[in-house]
């Protein structure tokens with residue numbers, strides 16, 4: 001099928017950051033075939049959508065999530081990080097069934113699609129259920145089973161991860177990309193991390209890990225191994241595969257040598273880092289070394305929302321604040337991080353509106369009073385809009401949200417089912 005969306009504005013996030021006013025995007029099957037002013041492409045299409053007052057832009061790539069944690073949203077808010085994780089979250093997670101995780105992931109998919117996210121990287125348990133939910137939702141998912149292990153080298157979960165990779169690689173029209181997910185250097189021993197690193201290399205898959213998130217983690221790694229968290233990952237060989245580093249808040253001077261030129265990058269989760277009191281990722285330091293930095297939400301239990309518009313705002317505000325200079329960070333950088341940069345870190349060509357790229361795009365309603373006037377559409381998207389302004393979400397050429405309505409998922413039924421499942425979790 002060939003489609004075209006015409007709107008008042010198209011923000012491409014291409015190399016030149018072209019903005020067309022008015023503009024159109026045409027796609028055929030899974031791929032974009034033209035982007036530009038309306039007169040550029042008048043070819044016949046199967047469906048033409050005109051969104052007066054709309055802004056067409058790339059959909060968001062959420063680089064770090066635990067999607068099914070939607071079921072734990074609001075649990076022990078405002079607790080210290082390790083107390084929150086160890087005393088509240090982990091005991092509840094021990095009760096989650098595969099069906100809970102399936103429904104929790106669908107709940108997350110509704111929230112993500114409705115707020116303009118087309119792809120997410122997830123680390124959790126019961127990944128078969130997460131993969132099924134992702135396939136059904138129509139979204140893209142970089143999925144990894146969370147691994148916790150020590151020197152006893154209990155490889156059951158690692159073997160399950162290998163089976164998961166074999167079962168899901170390239171599935172769902174290529175929308176699912178399996179990875180390995182060692183949780184963190186304080187829950188995995190160096191020997192275990194090294195084993196995971198070797199398996200990732202053998203399989204040719206990427207690695208998703210929490211690193212350098214809190215001051216406690218840095219102290220613990222220093223005491224136990226005389227290394228920074230990123231140094232531990234380096235020594236274990238994790239940088240020899242595509243590496244997705246969630247957080248990267250507490251970067252030590254020696255880390256820059258490991259990070260420069262890496263394949264993959266750091267996924268900053270500014271709201272989670274702020275809410276759990278963990279700190280602010282040093283963007284200027286990292287970008288000065290050309291370390292790729294993308295954006296993610298983390299799970300809904302720490303961030304309370306999967307809305308990437310909010311992450312862009314938080315990112316911009318915190319960087320301006322910590323630097324004491326408003327010019328230290330701008331709206332275009334925020335938008336690039338949330339789309340193209342995160343896609344690149346994941347190894348995808350998405351996140352840009354350009355011929356030959358994946359047809360992953362969204363339309364934002366810019367007709368509201370709060371979006372008026374439109375002196376700078378990028379500033380309006382980053383500093384003003386929220387997920388509730390999203391009208392259309394297209395993934396891999398398929399329209400998943402049309403004029404605010406989900407086309408694949410039954411929103412009411414999934415919300416109802418999620419609420420019922422909470423009863424056994426919180427009994």
Ligand SMILES: CSC[C@H]1O[C@@H](n2cnc3c(O)ncnc32)[C@H](O)[C@@H]1O
Nearest residue numbers: 066089123124125146147183210299
């Ligand atoms: C083993 S599956 C993933 C695991 O990660 C936990 N988690 C959620 N948020 C965070 C965070 O900010 N830092 C570290 N770990 C986190 C989640 O609850 C799962 O147990």
Ligand SMILES: [Zn+2]
Nearest residue numbers: 210246298299
């Ligand atoms: Zn996380």
